[in-house]
Amino acid sequence: MGKFVISTRKNGEFQFSLKAGNGQEILGSEGYTTKAACLNGVESVKKNSQDDARFDRLESKNGKYYFNLKATNGQIIGTSEMYESTASRDNGIASVAKNAPDAETYDQTA
Structure with a gap:
């Protein structure tokens, strides 16, 4: 079973990562200035991950593949x-x- 882990960055911002049952990170967030905003990001992932159209399938300049998960407003959440x-x-x-x-x-962070 997966889990979200909330942590702080060196600059004091909050971030979350979604980890699979084996502990591997499968989605990472941007930095948030408040913990409340970070928790809202977690809720947004829970909701938007159920809509395949919210996933942008991309290829990097070095030929590797990745994806972004976007909210309904088009903002990248992971x-x-x-x-x-x-x-x-x-x-x-x-x-x-x-x-x-x-x-x-x-x-x-607590």
Whole structure:
């Protein structure tokens, strides 16, 4: 079962990562100035991960594949790691869709 982990960056901003049951990060967030905004980002991932149209499937300049998850307003709420193939990237998308809705949130900033 997946989990969201909230942590702080060196600059004091909050961030979350969605981790699969094996502990591997499958989606990482931008930096947020407040914990409340970060928690809103987690809720947005839970909701938007269930709509395949919210995933942008992309290729980087170095030929690796990744995806962004976008909110209804078009803002990026999470970015994946880099994958070697489109099939691996698509498996990552499926993993976010499967793990995000019921994932528990662990706050490592408290």
